[in-house]
Amino acid sequence: MADKSLITLLVDNDSWILPYVKKLKAQIEKLGFSVVLCRKAQDVSEGWLCFLLGCIHLMPSTILNKNKHNLVVHESDLPKGRGFSPITCQILEGVNEITVSLFEAKAGVDEGDIWLQESIKLNGTELRSEWEQIQGKITIKLCLRFILEYENLSPVIQVGEPTCYPRRRPGDSKLDFIRSSLIFCGLLTMNVIQPSLYIKVKSTGLKFLQIYNIFRCKINMVQYIVATIKSWNIQAFRDFTPGMAGQWILAQTPGELEDILNKGAKPRYIFFPHWSWIVPKKIWGNHECVCFHMADVPYGRGGSPLQNLIIRGHQETKISALRMIKELDAGPVYLKRPLSLQGKAQDIFEQVAKICYKLIQEIVINEPEPLPQQGDVVVFKRRTPIESELPADVKLSRLYDFIRMLDADSYPKAFINYGNYRLEFSEVHPVDPTSKTLKATVTVHYRNTDE
Numbered sequence: 001m002a003d004k005s006l007i008t009l010l011v012d013n014d015s016w017i018l019p020y021v022k023k024l025k026a027q028i029e030k031l032g033f034s035v036v037l038c039r040k041a042q043d044v045s046e047g048w049l050c051f052l053l054g055c056i057h058l059m060p061s062t063i064l065n066k067n068k069h070n071l072v073v074h075e076s077d078l079p080k081g082r083g084f085s086p087i088t089c090q091i092l093e094g095v096n097e098i099t100v101s102l103f104e105a106k107a108g109v110d111e112g113d114i115w116l117q118e119s120i121k122l123n124g125t126e127l128r129s130e131w132e133q134i135q136g137k138i139t140i141k142l143c144l145r146f147i148l149e150y151e152n153l154s155p156v157i158q159v160g161e162p163t164c165y166p167r168r169r170p171g172d173s174k175l176d177f178i179r180s181s182l183i184f185c186g187l188l189t190m191n192v193i194q195p196s197l198y199i200k201v202k203s204t205g206l207k208f209l210q211i212y213n214i215f216r217c218k219i220n221m222v223q224y225i226v227a228t229i230k231s232w233n234i235q236a237f238r239d240f241t242p243g244m245a246g247q248w249i250l251a252q253t254p255g256e257l258e259d260i261l262n263k264g265a266k267p268r269y270i271f272f273p274h275w276s277w278i279v280p281k282k283i284w285g286n287h288e289c290v291c292f293h294m295a296d297v298p299y300g301r302g303g304s305p306l307q308n309l310i311i312r313g314h315q316e317t318k319i320s321a322l323r324m325i326k327e328l329d330a331g332p333v334y335l336k337r338p339l340s341l342q343g344k345a346q347d348i349f350e351q352v353a354k355i356c357y358k359l360i361q362e363i364v365i366n367e368p369e370p371l372p373q374q375g376d377v378v379v380f381k382r383r384t385p386i387e388s389e390l391p392a393d394v395k396l397s398r399l400y401d402f403i404r405m406l407d408a409d410s411y412p413k414a415f416i417n418y419g420n421y422r423l424e425f426s427e428v429h430p431v432d433p434t435s436k437t438l439k440a441t442v443t444v445h446y447r448n449t450d451e
Helices: 018-029 086-092 128-152 181-191 212-216 231-243 254-262 305-311 345-366 396-404
Strands: 003-010 034-038 047-052 067-074 097-104 114-121 223-228 247-251 267-274 289-293 299-302 316-323 333-340 378-380 414-418 421-430 438-446
Touching (some): 003 018, 047 128, 114 128, 231 267, 231 345, 299 305, 305 345, 396 421, 396 438
Parallel strands (some): 047 067, 267 289, 299 378
Antiparallel strands (some): 421 438
């Protein structure tokens, strides 16, 4: 039996629209509906309505039959502009007013009856991040209109000669200077926030020259600074920020951060995914600074949260995005996301980096107001290297946790001293689920007996 109060939102890929879909989910829930966000078509439940948003796969009839209505948002005046990347293609055609259609999904590509239409008006200078924001907002508006106006709506069939846009490939972003300046500007508009726009340079012997950085410094974009250390955080910056709106600047030391600000940077936010220094008031007092803490604050404020959580027996925690204030880890909370504490420290830290950038993306798009922390305050003490010595007379499970919680690059490994040598332990794992034996890599160092 289909649930008449259930609405499903399906996004079947890691689309840029996902944060907007999450915002839509919250707004529909306020209307009294049960809402499920699915990432796979097979997870769609039976109900009244399913919105297919940003999907890249055609839905089989077995999925479409689960709901009375299956609706798609498509940025063209259907039947013109069916197919892929309709906004991109229309920008290249020089179109500045784009129709957005909400239609009923059918087995064919973009062939269903149209329920609602809105229009997007561009001035011709919007960057990709800017028209994606417009697109996200109009998607939310159309979906909410359908729900609120449903009793008074009637779908209409598509009329006219259909046209279809082909799927765009990376090579379609190659600049051809023989083509018109309008096409050139369209390519720049679509790609300026992504390192995918390139020129083939034959005379210099270079294969491809990325021009993304050349143009973005000349275009008025919102600035964001990420101040962070550790190799996994630096790599996450390089992986995530090319696909995010705005100009992104990396600082890896306090000196670099101050130099960037002294040279006139005016960031909307300064993000601190992992930072080992106290940030001076002249920075957090004059800029909106966001730090990230590996605990469900106010529980777990303070130092070495990963080690302190594992040693206390926790198997999961939350990543908290906080507004930075004078008191350490005490600022109001923007967002929290769950984190598993399984595996070695290196794996956990790398997962934390990915979660932090997803939080950053949500904050940049939605600009949420941080809320005060609630609950009893528990403060962790920062651990010192000498506390990495393996404890004696403990259970095997605790020994396993002790070794893995310290197993990360540039962290003091679990160790024991043996005469003039220090034995460090890493890569620990049980031999099998029922075994009372652990296997680990042991590295032997000569040490001063004065240690």
